[in-house]
Amino acid sequence: MLAVEHLTVAFGRRPPAVRDISFAIPEGGRLGIIGASGSGKSVTALAIMGLLPEYARVGGSVKLGGAELVGLPDHEYSKLRGDALTMVFQEPMTALDPTMRVGRQIAEAYRLHAQGSKARDEVLRVLAAVGMPDPARVADSYPHELSGGQRQRALTAMAVINRPGLVVFDEPTTALDMLVQAQVLEMIDGLLRATGASCLFISHDIAVVAQLCAHILVMQDGQAVEQGETGQLLRAPRHPYTQALVAAARKGAVRG
Amino acid sequence: MRKLQFYLGLALVGLVVSAALVSLVWTPYDPLQVVPADRLLGPSPAHPFGTDGFGIDIASRLLVGARYCLLVGIVSVTLAALVGVPLGILAGQVGGWVSEVVMRLTDIVYALPALLLAILLAAIFGGSTLTAMAAIGVATVPAFARTARAGTLQVMAADYVLAARACGTRGVALAARHIWPNIAALAGVQASIGFAMAILAEAALGYLGLGTPRPTPTWGTMLRDSQEFLFTAPLQALWPGLAIAVAVLGFNLLGDGIRDLTDPRLREAS
Numbered sequence: 001m002l003a004v005e006h007l008t009v010a011f012g013r014r015p016p017a018v019r020d021i022s023f024a025i026p027e028g029g030r031l032g033i034i035g036a037s038g039s040g041k042s043v044t045a046l047a048i049m050g051l052l053p054e055y056a057r058v059g060g061s062v063k064l065g066g067a068e069l070v071g072l073p074d075h076e077y078s079k080l081r082g083d084a085l086t087m088v089f090q091e092p093m094t095a096l097d098p099t100m101r102v103g104r105q106i107a108e109a110y111r112l113h114a115q116g117s118k119a120r121d122e123v124l125r126v127l128a129a130v131g132m133p134d135p136a137r138v139a140d141s142y143p144h145e146l147s148g149g150q151r152q153r154a155l156t157a158m159a160v161i162n163r164p165g166l167v168v169f170d171e172p173t174t175a176l177d178m179l180v181q182a183q184v185l186e187m188i189d190g191l192l193r194a195t196g197a198s199c200l201f202i203s204h205d206i207a208v209v210a211q212l213c214a215h216i217l218v219m220q221d222g223q224a225v226e227q228g229e230t231g232q233l234l235r236a237p238r239h240p241y242t243q244a245l246v247a248a249a250r251k252g253a254v255r256g
Numbered sequence: 257m258r259k260l261q262f263y264l265g266l267a268l269v270g271l272v273v274s275a276a277l278v279s280l281v282w283t284p285y286d287p288l289q290v291v292p293a294d295r296l297l298g299p300s301p302a303h304p305f306g307t308d309g310f311g312i313d314i315a316s317r318l319l320v321g322a323r324y325c326l327l328v329g330i331v332s333v334t335l336a337a338l339v340g341v342p343l344g345i346l347a348g349q350v351g352g353w354v355s356e357v358v359m360r361l362t363d364i365v366y367a368l369p370a371l372l373l374a375i376l377l378a379a380i381f382g383g384s385t386l387t388a389m390a391a392i393g394v395a396t397v398p399a400f401a402r403t404a405r406a407g408t409l410q411v412m413a414a415d416y417v418l419a420a421r422a423c424g425t426r427g428v429a430l431a432a433r434h435i436w437p438n439i440a441a442l443a444g445v446q447a448s449i450g451f452a453m454a455i456l457a458e459a460a461l462g463y464l465g466l467g468t469p470r471p472t473p474t475w476g477t478m479l480r481d482s483q484e485f486l487f488t489a490p491l492q493a494l495w496p497g498l499a500i501a502v503a504v505l506g507f508n509l510l511g512d513g514i515r516d517l518t519d520p521r522l523r524e525a526s
Contacts, residue, residue, distance in 0.1 A: 049422055051418060051421055051422060054351065054352070074426065075426065075427075078421070078424045078425070078426040079424065080424075081421065081422055081423060081424040082422065082423035082424035082425075083424060086422055086423060087419075087422040089415055089418065089419050089422070090415075091415050094414060094415040094416060095415040095416055095418070095419040096416055096419070097416040097420065097433075097434050097437070097438070098416070098438070099434075099437035099438055100433070100434075100437070105420075108420070108423070108425060108429075108433065109423035109424065109425075112423065112424045112425060112429075113424060155419065158419070158423060159422070159423065
C-alpha cells in the first residue's frame, strides 16, 4: 500500500531532519512511529502528505499503491490528498477553521473529490461514524462551541469522509485528557477496522501506539533506530533508546 | 474602555454620515447661492456657523461637504481594497517570485506620494472629484496589499490551513474559504484607517485646488477660501477644520475599535 524507501528530508543547510528512513505498510496495515519531539516523525508524515514547505529538500521514494509521490506537482498531489491519503493533526483547537461551521468544513473535503448534492447526508453519516451523539447539531456548530474530544472527532471525520486508503495520524490524542484519549483511540480503532484503511500513527507515547498498531518504528535524531512487530519490540527491545522507552512506559504503568 | 473607543468612533462617523444624508434632502440655505449682503456674518440663530466670503451659509456648505468627503472615501478605499487585498493574498499564498514582484510594485507606488499622482492626473484630465478618488485610491493600494499579505502569511502557517490542504483544498478555494474569512477583520481595520487617510488627502487636494472644483463645497476648498479672511473672520477656518478632524478621528477610533474587538488575544484579556 505505502512503501517509503530511503526517505531523506533537509531544510536549508542544516543537517537533514529525516535521514534514510524506509518502511512499508501493507493494505489495511498499521504502523506506529515513536520518537521524542524533534526526532523527525512529524516531518516524515508531512513528507508523505506532500505538505512540507517549498524550501524543504526531499530525497528517496514514497510510493502509494505503486505510484511515486516524491516530486509530484502540487495540483496533482492535492487530488490525492483527502481522497487516497489524508492526515489528522495534533491540535484539535487550532486545526479547525474558526470562521467556518464544522459541517461546512467537512463538506468541503467531500465536495473536492466527489460529485453529487448529498454532501450534507455524507457529513452526518461520517459524524455518526466517528461517534458523535448529535451529528446535526455538531455540523451546525462553530469549532469554539465544541469540546476538545468533539473537535478531534470532527477532524477525523473531515479526514475520512472520502474513505481514503491511508490515514496519517500525527499525535491525535496528545492534546486530550486521559479519558477522552481512550475514547478517541477506540473510535479510531473501530473506524480503521470498518473501512479497512491503512494507518500511519505518530506518537511519543509507546503505550498508545502499542494499543493500536501491529508494527512499530522507533525514531531518534531523524533516523530509524529500530523497527519491528509490536509484541516482539516490547518484549525484547534491542536499541538502548527503545529499551529506555519501554522501561519508562513500564514504570508509568506500574505507578498508574 | 475598548468598547468606548469603538462606540465613540461609531458616533463620530455616524455624525458625518447623517450630515451627508441630511444634505441630500435638506440644507438650511442654498449652498451655492451667493448673497453679497450677508458676507462674513458671525454665528447667529439664522446662521449657526455664520456665512462665508460669498455670503453663503457655512452650515449648509458643511453638510454638503460631508457628502463629498464620504464619496471620495468610499470610492477610493473600495478601489484600493479590491486591487490590494487580492494582490496581497496572492503574494502571501504563492510566495516566491510572485510575492517579490507584487511587493516591489507596491514599494514603487508607495514611494510615489498621492499628492504627486493627483497633480499628474489633474494636469492631464483637469482636477475633479474623479481624479482625486483615483489618485487617493491608487496611493492606498500598497497599504491594503501589505496588510493582506501579512495576514495571509500568518493564516497560511495555521494548523487549519494545513488540515484543509491535507484534504485537498488548494489555490483559489483555499483563498476564498479559509484565508479571506480569517483576514477580513484585518482588512476592515485597514479600510477604516484608509478612510481616515483618504478624507485627509481629499481635504489636502481640495485645499490645493486639485480636487472637486468650485463652486461645489468640500471641506478642503472651504478651508482654502477661508484663509483669505483668516484675520477678519477666523471662525470660518475653524468649522471645516473641525469637520475634517471629527471625520478623521471617528474613522481612526472605529478602526482601532474593530481591531481590539476582533483580536482574540485582546478579547480574552478584557
